[in-house]
Amino acid sequence: MQTLNSLEPVIDVQNLDHYFGYGQLKKQVLFNINITINAGEIVIMTGPSGSGKTTLLTLVGGLRSAQSGSLQILGKELCNASAKQLTQARRNHGYIFQAHNLHGSLTAIQNVRMGLEVHPKISPQEMLMRSQKMLEEVGLGERLNYYPDNLSGGQKQRVAIARALVSNPKIILADEPTAALDKQSGRDVVELMQKLAKEHGCTILLVTHDNRILDIADRIVYMEDGHLIRDGVSVMSS
Numbered sequence: 001m002q003t004l005n006s007l008e009p010v011i012d013v014q015n016l017d018h019y020f021g022y023g024q025l026k027k028q029v030l031f032n033i034n035i036t037i038n039a040g041e042i043v044i045m046t047g048p049s050g051s052g053k054t055t056l057l058t059l060v061g062g063l064r065s066a067q068s069g070s071l072q073i074l075g076k077e078l079c080n081a082s083a084k085q086l087t088q089a090r091r092n093h094g095y096i097f098q099a100h101n102l103h104g105s106l107t108a109i110q111n112v113r114m115g116l117e118v119h120p121k122i123s124p125q126e127m128l129m130r131s132q133k134m135l136e137e138v139g140l141g142e143r144l145n146y147y148p149d150n151l152s153g154g155q156k157q158r159v160a161i162a163r164a165l166v167s168n169p170k171i172i173l174a175d176e177p178t179a180a181l182d183k184q185s186g187r188d189v190v191e192l193m194q195k196l197a198k199e200h201g202c203t204i205l206l207v208t209h210d211n212r213i214l215d216i217a218d219r220i221v222y223m224e225d226g227h228l229i230r231d232g233v234s235v236m237s238s
C-alpha cells in the first residue's frame, strides 16, 4: 500500500498542453502547464472565465484524457491513459461541483452512500455506517433521511462534501463549490472542506472566482488564456 508524506507530490503536471476539436477546428486551450501539488496541500486555482481552469481540473481528475506532456497522479501517468486506467484513477478522487449534483429521489444518507458504490468490496452495512458517520462529521447527523429538496443550499453542499469524502479519497477536486451559496454558507462550506481535508490527509485542488475564500488556500495559482501565470504561496495563509 502506498503511503504519502507531505513532501511527496500527489499531482505532478509537466509540460501539459491540451486541445479541443480536430482539423481546422482544433484549438489549443492549455499551454505548457507545470505544477506540482504535494500531499495535504490546499491549492486554489483562479483566473478569468475561459482561461482553462475547469479543463485542467477535469484532466487531473481523469474525467478526460490528457494528450500531450506528463500528468502524474499518485505516481501514475495519465497522459494517453486507457479508459480503464482513467476509471481506476478516478477512484482516488472525490468531486465537489457548483451544483451539488445530488439525486433528488435519494435521501442524504443514500446520496452519500453513492460515493462508496465504486468500491464493491465494502458490505452494504459498512456503507451505511460510514455514510452516517460522514454525515455526522459535516454536522448533518440529524438529517440522514432528508431529501435534497428539504435541505438548504449549504446543507446540500455539505451532503456533497460527505459524498466526496466518504471513500477516503487522497484528492478532492472542487469546481466553484461556493458559487451557488450566500456569503456565510459559502464560507462555512470551504472551512468545513479545509478542516476535513486536514483531518483526513486529503489534497484539495479547488477552482473558484470567489475572492472571499482565497485565504483557506496554502497556495493560489492563477490561469490566464490557457497559461498558468502565477504559482505562489498564499499571502493570506497563516
Ligand SMILES: Nc1ncnc2c1ncn2[C@@H]1O[C@H](COP(=O)(O)OP(=O)(O)OP(=O)(O)O)[C@@H](O)[C@H]1O
Pocket: 020, 021, 029, 047, 048, 049, 050, 051, 052, 053, 054, 055, 056
Ligand atoms: N468540450 C469543449 N469543447 C471545445 N472547447 C471547449 C470545451 N470545454 C471548454 N472549451 C474551451 O476551452 C477554453 C477553456 O475553458 P474552461 O471551461 O476550462 O475555462 P474556465 O477557466 O474553467 O472558465 P469558467 O471560469 O468560465 O468556468 C474555453 O475557450 C472554452 O470555450
